[in-house]
Amino acid sequence: MTEMLDRRAPPRPFFNKLLMPFLGAVTVAMCLSVIYLPAPIVDRMLRDDVHRKAQEWRLRVLDALESGSETFARATITRGDELWLSQVTTLSEIYCFKLIAAEGQIFWSTQAEDIGVVNEMPFFRRIVAAGNPYYQAEDRPVSEVDDHFLRSASSNRAELYEDETGKLMRIAEIHEPILQNGRVVGAIAFYTDLTELRAIFVDRLERIFIALSVVSLLMLVVTSTVIRRSGRMQLRVINQRAEQERQMMAEQMRLARNVRLLGELNEWLQSSRSLDELFKMVGRFMSHILPNSEGSVYVYSSSRDVLVGSASWNGGHHCDHIRAEDCWGLRRGRTYTFGSAEVDFPCSHSESQDDRPSFCFPVLAHGETVGLLHLKAKDSVPLEEFRASQRLAQMCAEQISLAIANVQMRDQLHDRSIRDPLTGLYNRRHLTETLRRQLEQAHREERPLSILSIDVDHFKRFNDTHGHDAGDMVLRAVASVFEQVCEGDETACRMGGEEFMLLLPDLGLPTAALRAEALRGAVERINVRYGEKSLPRITISVGVAVHPEDGTMPQQLMKAADDALYDAKGRGRNRVAVAGEDDPTQAEVAALHASPSPTPQEEAVA
Known part of the structure; x- marks a missing residue:
């Protein structure tokens, strides 16, 4: 046994001399990668993410502004625009943003003191004014960051920044140009705080690099040890290490797959x-x-x-x-x-x-x-x-x-956005969109479609006599009748004031006239109490128009129904008139053929 031990292969000094410097060089390289690689990688990821979100917010801002890109050409915003813009910072990670005209003047900002200031930075004229986005991320002292951000932060976060005023915050600033007919008419500047997000990602990436470095070093050490062994022990250690590597790789692949799937799921x-x-x-x-x-x-x-x-x-x-x-x-x-x-x-x-x-x-x-x-x-x-x-x-x-x-x-x-706040019915915008869609379907399938234009009789006199609160109660009561009688795809809308419209798919003229007369009777049976007294009887005038006889376009059909409504009001109100009918008794004759008993919806209203 002693002779066998003495006959072992002598150590290889040349290999041993190279091994330690090689391991040292690898260790230094891995340490440098842990120190210097995570931050640039994370900054690149955050830059791409901020670019993408800024483009999304640019589109959302343009869609929300009443005049779209024309707002930047005029450098003015409406009251509605200002109300919407003031809510952006509460609904997103953006803590400050500015609307800038083409010449660089800020005409709206979440920071009131910035309004009227002209952006004279070289990048604005060289990059933004040329139609290209500009991105910059830099570390700033907490004391230099806008007070608006500290006010919008949570109380614990604000206290943290107050206690650590010497700390730096990672602030991303991006200017998105606004184009109109190929010409730059302004820009939107967004500011967001990347401090916590960057720190989290850098920390995670550093941990990954450290883990990979440690694993790699361990693998090098184990490999060098295994190489110096012989026989079955060497084969067994190699096999064990290979199995560990396989399991580790499988686990890493599983984790990477789960992270990828979670990211895709979120997106x-x-x-x-x-x-x-x-x-x-x-x-x-x-x-x-x-x-x-x-x-x-x-x-x-x-x-x-x-x-x-x-x-x-x-x-x-x-x-x-x-x-x-x-x-x-x-x-x-x-x-x-x-x-x-x-x-x-x-x-x-x-x-x-x-x-x-x-x-x-x-x-x-x-x-x-x-x-x-x-x-x-x-x-x-x-x-x-x-x-x-x-x-x-x-x-x-x-x-x-x-x-x-x-x-x-x-x-x-x-x-x-599509509901009338007083009555809960759909508004004019929704009616126009629905009518256009229903007309296309009716034309394609060669099916009838009717529209009722309705006006509450003498509503102005009613408001002047009993007050606006009573008038609102009347409008809500009438709207409740309309909402209850609508079935399936039928739509009731308030056009404004005391004017309403009902969209009745698949109904021809006779049935639509009968429905209009039944609706008029149901409203007439409403009893509205205001305080200790009952309000006077409510009546409506109704105009009926039918596709395709009275029009094939939305505006044509709505005008025909309105003309019929004016005809009904001209005949004394509280009646139904059909578009294109010269006989003033046409609607009444159609109504006489209807069943005298009210529908279940009308009974519920009564």
């Missing part, structure tokens, strides 16, 4: 236009992100009394409706895990005979519960493997919650 969800579209995206992505889990998602109804089943994936199923008390996660206000404790209870919305482990994640947005994410382990999936996916599932729930809140907020804003 797609933020671009969804409706909840139906959003839940389709959720179903497709979740089947890839969590392949070992069956899942379903629920969202609160508008009345918040039940949760509506919206999507399922990987063989899961969802109920049409569940109540909050059916889920232990919603009742307890936190994530509920079934199947991990010695004693636990299944949720009512889950199958009682199914003892597979499951998660119930309350979906929270802005401190409010908006839905529920339910996950259940597939058959033969171990409990440990299923529980290991909890953190990833929680991140998915957070992404889904923010997307649901954003879509619901967009839906609410859109609904407000």
Whole structure:
């Protein structure tokens, strides 16, 4: 044995001499990469992200301004523009932005003291005025950052900046040029704070570089050690290391894939236009992100009394409706895990005979519960493997919650933009869009379409006699009748003042005239009380126009209905007139052929 040991190959001094310098050089290179690479990479990522968001906000600002790009040519904004612009900083990560005319003068800013100041920086004329965006990110002392940002920050954050006035903040400034007919008419300057976001990304990237550096160094050391071994020990160590590397690579690839899928999920969800579209995206992505889990998602109804089943994936199923008390996660206000404790209870919305482990994640947005994410382990999936996916599932729930809140907020804003605030009916803008769409469909399918133009008789006299509050009550009562009698695709709109219009698809002249007469009678039977007294009888005059006889374009059809309305008012009011009919009794004759009994909707109104 001693002879065998003595016969071992002598150490290779040349290899040993090269090994340590090589390891030292690699260590230095990795340390330098940890120190110098993360910040430029993150800055490039943030620059691209700020460019993209600035372009999105430029489009949103131009869409919101009443005159669009012409606002910059005139360098003036309306009161409505100012109200909308003042809300931008509260709805986004932008803490300051300015509207700049072509010559560099700031004509609106979140900082009032900037208004009227001329931007004389060289980059403005050289880059922005030439139609190119300009981006700059630099570190600034907290004391130099706009007070507006400190006021808009949370109290804890503001206290932090006050206590650390010597700290630097990473501020991104980007100027987006505004073009009109190929000519630069102005620019929008956005300012956002990247301090925390940059620090988070740099820290994460540094950790990744450190981890990779440590792993690489360990691999070099182990490899050098393995090379110096012989026989089966060398082969066994190499095989073990190869297996570890395979597992580590598989884990890294799995993590990278999950990060990529989460990023794609967030990007797609933020671009969804409706909840139906959003839940389709959720179903497709979740089947890839969590392949070992069956899942379903629920969202609160508008009345918040039940949760509506919206999507399922990987063989899961969802109920049409569940109540909050059916889920232990919603009742307890936190994530509920079934199947991990010695004693636990299944949720009512889950199958009682199914003892597979499951998660119930309350979906929270802005401190409010908006839905529920339910996950259940597939058959033969171990409990440990299923529980290991909890953190990833929680991140998915957070992404889904923010997307649901954003879509619901967009839906609410859109609904407000097409509704009359007094009566709750649709406004003129919505009627015009709907009428154009319905006319195209009626023309394409050769189907009739009728429109009723309605005016409350002597409404001005009514306002002068009983006051505007009573007049508002009358308008709401009349609007309630219109809303109740509309069915299916029928649309009731308030055009302004005491004028209304009803859009009745698939109704020809006889049926439309009968509906108009029934509607007139239903309004006449309204009894409105104001204070301790009943208001005088309410009557309406109605003009009826039909596609295609009275017009094929929206303005033609609306004018025909208005002309018929004026005809009805000229005949003494409280009556129905049909467009193009010279016989003043035409509508009355049509009404006589109608059933004398009111419809169920009219009975409900009466």
